[in-house]
Amino acid sequence: MLLSMEHLRKEYPNGKVAVDDFNLQxxxxxxxAFIGTSGSGKTTTMRMINRMLDQTSGTIxxxxxxxxxxDPVKLRRSIGYVIQNIGLMPHMxxxxxIEIVPKLLGWSKEKRNTQAHKMIELAQLPDDxxxxxxxxxxxxxxxxxxxxxxxxxxxxxxxxxxxxxxxDPITRESLQSLVxxxxxxxxxxxxxxxxxxxxxxxxxxxxxxxSRGKQVQVDTPENILRHPANQFVTNLIGEERLIRxxxxxxxVSQIMxxxxxxxRPEETLKDAIDRMHDRRVDTLLVVNDQNVxxxxxxxxxxxxxxxxxxxxxxxTNHDVFYVQADSLIGDTVDRILKQGVKNxxxxxxxxxxVGIVTRTALVDIVYDALKGAPESDHKPASPxxxxxxxxxxxxxxxxxx
Amino acid sequence: MKGMDLFSQLVYYFSHNGxxxxxxxxxxxxxxxxxxxxxxxxGIPLGIWISQYRKLSPAIIGIANVIQTIPSLAMLSxxxxxxxxxxxxVIVTVFLYSLLPIIKNTYTGMISVDPDVLDAGKxxxxxxxxxxxxxxxxxxxxxxxxxxxxxxxxxIGITVIGSFIGSGGLGDIIVRGTNATNGGAIILAGALPTxxxxxxxxxxLSFIEKRLxxxxxxxx
Numbered sequence: 001m002l003l004s005m006e007h008l009r010k011e012y013p014n015g016k017v018a019v020d021d022f023n024l025q026x027x028x029x030x031x032x033a034f035i036g037t038s039g040s041g042k043t044t045t046m047r048m049i050n051r052m053l054d055q056t057s058g059t060i061x062x063x064x065x066x067x068x069x070x071d072p073v074k075l076r077r078s079i080g081y082v083i084q085n086i087g088l089m090p091h092m093x094x095x096x097x098i099e100i101v102p103k104l105l106g107w108s109k110e111k112r113n114t115q116a117h118k119m120i121e122l123a124q125l126p127d128d129x130x131x132x133x134x135x136x137x138x139x140x141x142x143x144x145x146x147x148x149x150x151x152x153x154x155x156x157x158x159x160x161x162x163x164x165x166x167x168d169p170i171t172r173e174s175l176q177s178l179v180x181x182x183x184x185x186x187x188x189x190x191x192x193x194x195x196x197x198x199x200x201x202x203x204x205x206x207x208x209x210x211s212r213g214k215q216v217q218v219d220t221p222e223n224i225l226r227h228p229a230n231q232f233v234t235n236l237i238g239e240e241r242l243i244r245x246x247x248x249x250x251x252v253s254q255i256m257x258x259x260x261x262x263x264r265p266e267e268t269l270k271d272a273i274d275r276m277h278d279r280r281v282d283t284l285l286v287v288n289d290q291n292v293x294x295x296x297x298x299x300x301x302x303x304x305x306x307x308x309x310x311x312x313x314x315x316t317n318h319d320v321f322y323v324q325a326d327s328l329i330g331d332t333v334d335r336i337l338k339q340g341v342k343n344x345x346x347x348x349x350x351x352x353x354v355g356i357v358t359r360t361a362l363v364d365i366v367y368d369a370l371k372g373a374p375e376s377d378h379k380p381a382s383p384x385x386x387x388x389x390x391x392x393x394x395x396x397x398x399x400x401x
Numbered sequence: 402m403k404g405m406d407l408f409s410q411l412v413y414y415f416s417h418n419g420x421x422x423x424x425x426x427x428x429x430x431x432x433x434x435x436x437x438x439x440x441x442x443x444g445i446p447l448g449i450w451i452s453q454y455r456k457l458s459p460a461i462i463g464i465a466n467v468i469q470t471i472p473s474l475a476m477l478s479x480x481x482x483x484x485x486x487x488x489x490x491v492i493v494t495v496f497l498y499s500l501l502p503i504i505k506n507t508y509t510g511m512i513s514v515d516p517d518v519l520d521a522g523k524x525x526x527x528x529x530x531x532x533x534x535x536x537x538x539x540x541x542x543x544x545x546x547x548x549x550x551x552x553x554x555x556x557i558g559i560t561v562i563g564s565f566i567g568s569g570g571l572g573d574i575i576v577r578g579t580n581a582t583n584g585g586a587i588i589l590a591g592a593l594p595t596x597x598x599x600x601x602x603x604x605x606l607s608f609i610e611k612r613l614x615x616x617x618x619x620x621x
Binding site for chain 1: 515517518520521522523524525526527528531535536539540615616617618
């Protein structure tokens with residue numbers, strides 16, 4: 001465990017409790033986003049990690065070592081620090097800015113120089129920018145420097161306090177990609193404070209949702225979207241984002257219908273016609289004794305045949321398109337819709353038939369995702385649960401104007 | 402000197418007393434410099450100190466303000482009672498008057514350093530001393546020099562008045578001129594170098610101030 005925070009509490013002299021019983025274990029290479037409304041204690045918590053603030057009680061350990069027993073100056077030199085307003089030294093060149101921490105650590109001039117060139121490359125900025133001053137760079141370029149400056153002394157943990165809050169959306173996106181790349185390629189551990197939910201969901205491996213100094217939910221972005229802990233989290237995420245996220249978090253099994261109409265290869269054509277009539281369908285899925293999907297029979301194929309005692313297997317269409325029950329809808333929906341089939345059988349990993357997805361159900365999901373929240377009179381009580389089934393089973397699917 | 406116009410009289414005076422004027426010029430200059438230098442030695446640390454403990458700033462700046470409101474002639478007289486006649490008293494007076502501009506500018510310079518830059522510096526692991534040396538002082542140096550520049554111009558004026566209590570200098574020439582009949586030229590002989598000194602000092606320090614303003618652009 002790289003970083004462990006236990007029972008952290010921060011109380012100000014005026015009695016205001018900023019952080020209360022905060023617990024978090026962070027592994028190497030994780031990207032943790034602290035998110036919450038203003039005054040939720042997220043920045044306070046982050047600033048306790050490099051002892052810019054000292055906790056009232058509780059412990060923070062880095063690699064098992066209690067940081068309250070470490071020299072704060074040494075500690076801070078080993079932790080990268082990026083702030084919202086960039087904080088580049090205006091009177092130092094970009095190179096001098098990047099070299100601040102290496103210089104504090106007493107690196108040789110050559111080593112610092114090499115590192116500065118490496119860092120500017122990492123920031124995807126031209127090499128000659130090293131001799132420029134921060135005031136000559138755009139805000140986005142400055143924050144790129146701010147980010148790589150925090151990595152210049154090869155720090156393992158990087159703290160970021162709303163680093164992209166002041167940037168325009170396009171610049172912000174390119175910086176998010178930069179940071180994500182640094183985390184994935186260099187295996188750095190990021191603690192990232194933000195109030196932008198999209199940013200948190202996009203970058204983080206785990207999101208810590210905070211409210212009034214307490215942790216409300218700590219989980220992966222997928223799980224938070226799938227199971228918001230309470231109304232606060234739902235509100236913070238936003239109904240619209242939850243619905244839009246459905247294709248990426250719902251699995252096929254969550255929208256499929258159980259008990260699809262099926263038939264065994266040994267059964268006869270007559271059985272097939274009877275079953276189609278009972279279930280009012282025009283195709284039957286063919287499964288063997290182990291319920292493994294073999295193919296399907298279509299009413300159109302049957303019409304041309306006369307002998308009703310023919311076993312089904314002789315005219316089973318083996319060219320069947322199916323999806324795995326545990327795959328995400330977002331990954332399969334394109335393929336399903338492009339196939340142009342009305343229904344898609346759903347199988348488990350042993351290719352056993354478990355259900356069926358209707359085209360209508362899929363179209364509804366895609367439609368919701370594109371459009372955002374559904375019309376008010378059609379709103380499911382909770383957007384992420386079995387209610388989707390109800391929507392999916394509705395034939396016609398024209399309920400949304 | 403009869404029959405000469407004012408300008409000719411002035412030239413005549415300078416040509417006969419050139420070295421004397423120069424000597425007085427130097428003396429006035431040195432007394433002012435000593436006073437301001439002392440003011441800087443005390444005022445700059447004081448300004449830095451109150452920028453760290455801001456609760457003290459109204460008290461300290463208030464005291465310096467009160468000193469500034471006392472007319473300089475009155476101040477010289479009061480100090481004379483304790484320190485006697487001569488240059489020491491004038492130097493102390495200049496010192497007292499230079500405190501306000503120096504303290505105030507140091508304080509302003511210090512507190513106007515971008516707090517984000519300070520936060521970043523601290524967060525990267527700079528000690529207080531390193532923050533002072535590499536961030537605070539470089540970024541406020543120009544403002545501090547501007548304070549010294551102010552103090553020096555004020556100080557030259559005070560030093561000239563200081564001749565009343567026997568510190569000598571260009572003030573002596575002016576006083577002699579006021580006592581003489583038709584002493585206009587003599588007054589000018591003292592006043593012009595004084596004005597010249599103030600203007601040149603101001604220009605030189607403004608040049609230094611510009612040089613010390615940290616570079617924030619590679620195009621200069």
